[in-house]
Amino acid sequence: MGIMDKLSRLFTGAFKHTSAPQSSFDSNAPFDSDKYLAANQEYTDAFCRTFDLTSIEGIRSIDAAQLDEWKKNAPGVPSTPVQILSKQASSYHSSKQMDLAIECLRKVNELYDYDKFPYRQNDYLRLVRYLRDAKRFDEAREEEAKIQARFGHKDETLPKDSFYINYMEDLIRTANVLNTDLVQASTAPNCCELCGKYRGRIFSLTGRDKRFPKLPDDFHLTCGLGLYAFVYGASTPLYVKGDLLTESKKPFVDSRTPxxxxxxxxxxxxxxxxxxxxxxxxxxxxxxxxxxxxxxxxxxxxxxxxxxxxxxxxxxxxxxxxxxxxxxxxx
Ligand SMILES: [Zn+2]
Structure with missing residues (x-):
């Protein structure tokens, strides 16, 4: 859905605005798995009472952009909106209610775009697989082409237009609050060659701070590397082994072990x-x-x-x- 569609649907009141309940789960108390599961179930039930997941219209009317509170209050990952709808899709698939299953996954794909969690092309493509299971082959092809176009290629990577941008916006916001131009790249085992060059260093976001290299344009977050705002002299260099300046400025060579x-x-x-x-x-x-x-x-x-x-x-x-x-x- 384009931004204009989203806006016009907001203005026409096509979406239901609802506030999320507080979860009964106390995350500060010692972990009790029964209580945790019960709290997730209770929260899921509340979600299903608020939003109608039993009809196509009901599922469609869920406004993916307005679920922040539901995401925030969820006692655990299993009761976040994206997981609830995802599970509901599986359940409809098992009971051969394919139209409903497909509608759930359309909503799930929409929800992915508003999430901070990196969803991969394969996650989005589940909708395409369901369409094929429902013998809706033309739609499947169309949807697949759209998803592949968004990701740029067939390989598993992240869509530049949502997750990456959200991530960078968040990062820049945090860096501004901390009044720093520096970010720390984490490390990840078994990453790609590119990440092998960039991991475990400090970068300057804008290139303003000449002590450190500028964050490369092709830095990606697919292999598990993250970027964290870094205050020189105050933040802990968790991921940089050795002298910050030397380590960060060393030549960009793949640092992976055989x-x-x-x-x-x-x-x-x-x-x-x-x-x-x-x-x-x-x-x-x-x-x-x-x-x-x-x-x-x-x-x-x-x-x-x-x-x-x-x-x-x-x-x-x-x-x-x-x-x-x-x-x-x-x-
Ligand atoms: Zn990589």
């Missing part, structure tokens, strides 16, 4: 396999619906077992010009 590189390469390889399997399963659902297993999990199992049914699928798919299992078409 083990970290290997772990990253393996993860990438697994991601490629996962993506191929997803693509193949989507194709089978549409073009060999009678032979395709009922679920993606089922497809993965038959593929890993290399069962006879899988071999049949392979032959049929190849005959139709779409070899599956990562094999190249003969040219």
């Amino acid at each position: 083990e970290e590189r290997e772990a990253y390469a393996q993860r990438q390889q697994q991601k490629t396999i996962d993506a191929t399997d997803r693509d193949d399963y989507a194709w089978l659902q549409e073009f060999l619906p009678d032979l395709a297993p009922k679920s993606f999990g089922g497809y993965r199992r038959m593929k890993n077992l290399d069962s006879n049914n899988y071999k049949t699928l392979k032959v049929r798919a190849a005959e139709m010009g779409h070899p599956i299992g990562g094999e190249q078409a003969e040219t």
